[in-house]
Each structure stands twice: as structure tokens, then as C-alpha cells.
Amino acid sequence: MGGRSVIGGNERKPVESWLTDMDGVLVHEGQPVPGAPEFINRLRGSGKPFLVLTNNSIYTPRDLQARLTRMGFDVPEHAIWTSALATAQFLADQRPGGTAYVIGEAGLTTALHSVGYVLSDYEPDYVVLGETRTYSFEAITKAVRLISGGARFICTNPDVTGPSNEGLLPAAGSVAAMISKATGVAPYFVGKPNPMMMRSALNTIDAHSETTAMIGDRMDTDVLCGLEAGLQTILVLTGIATRIEAEHYPYRPSRIVASVADLIDEV
Known part of the structure; x- marks a missing residue:
């Protein structure tokens, strides 16, 4: 990205690292967004550090890599x-x-095993709620009892609904609300819009907030998260948000583009 850009009166440094959301930015309804594979190819060719981010905790990176490869x-x-x-x-x-x-699937259990965590229902330090295709009432009941007994409550992400081919599905945020109602304990959400998600991503690729851009399709997670982590934020219109809806929020992205295809020449 040549030169420096002025955003909101502040001079920004050239983008050296990129973070991009997946659903709504790179893929939409199971299909690649036009120009998105070319954008990723240009990123790879540039040698600049980048990460594809998702709040979905169901899949392992290997699963998602296979899905994207297809x-x-x-x-x-x-x-x-x-x-x-x-x-x-x-x-x-x-x-x-x-x-x-x-409560979750391979993406979450594999990640916890990899950092040395033991999965147990006997006096666990934490109850960790993630996304799953089939929430079990029995598992939710167990979580309620463990949290009531003193386990700390963590949830991977606050999304209340998720997409499916048949329509919206209740997601981790909705189930977390049910458990909170039963226990009186609010979870700590790690995923977007918690800026910790951004900071952990930055640390993973040894990037700096002032020279990193976050591309997303949602104002309430992607843009908010990037903004609070001190990143340049780019809203694309290929997913959830529209230009009109973006104006309703008290904060603004650094800029709005139609899709990631508009960013290919900036990498």
C-alpha cells in the first residue's frame, strides 16, 4: 500500500499485516466472494503476514483449510x-x-488439548461453551450445575445466531444466555468483539496494531473489535452490513469498500 492514508484527520502508516474475517468477506453462503481467492493469492505473494479469522469454534484450522481449498x-x-x-x-x-x-466440537476440544488442558466434568476449573451443531440439554444441565458449584464460565464467542442452509440457528451466545439465566453467572466471551481476539491474532503473526488492517462484514463484531484494538478497519458489503446500517452505529470503520476485490491492488 503506497504512501500514508489520512483517516479521520489522523495519518495512518501503510498496512503491513492483514486480518480478515472469513464468512461474509471471503465466502458467502458456501461460495467464494468474487475476487476473494485472488486477494488471498496476492497476500501470499506479498509475503506480508495475514490471518483469516472466524468466531466459529466448531472447526479446526485444518478443517477450515480444507473447506477453503475446495x-x-x-x-x-x-x-x-x-x-x-x-x-x-x-x-x-x-x-x-x-x-x-x-460443550463444543473438535475445533474447541483439539485447541484445549493442544495447550495441555484436561477435559473433565469433575470439579473443573472452567466450563467452556463453544459452538456445536447439536446442543444437548443434558450437557447444558451439567454446565449449569458445575457453574453453580464454582466453575468459572467461559464462552468462545457471543454470536446469538448462526447461518445454515435452512435459515438461522441459535448459536453460543443464545445458549450462554440460557445458562446465565439459570446460574446468575455471566460468561467471559473471548471471541469478537472482545479486542483480545485481535490482540492474540496480532501476537500470533508478530504484527503491530498501527500497521495492521482488519477486514470484516459486521459493524458490531469485526469493526468494533478492530477499532478497540487500534487497527485500521475496513468494512466490506458482501456479508451482513449495508452502507446505510453502518451509519447507525456510534463508531465508524476507517473506510467502506464493496468487497475485498477492491483491496487487491493495495496488498
């Missing part, structure tokens, strides 16, 4: 950062070698 993307496994990985890193920093009762 759609024509060339994304290495180490360039994918999930809320499950951020959650595992957070817990390893807070309480190394701890124990957790987990």
Missing part, C-alpha cells in the same frame, strides 16, 4: 485463527494445565 483458496493452516484457538490461549495464560468441562 473453494479455490490457497490458505495455509497456520494462517487461520479461530475463537477456539484464542480461548485455549487465554486459558493457558490464565491457568496453565487446568481442567475444563467443554
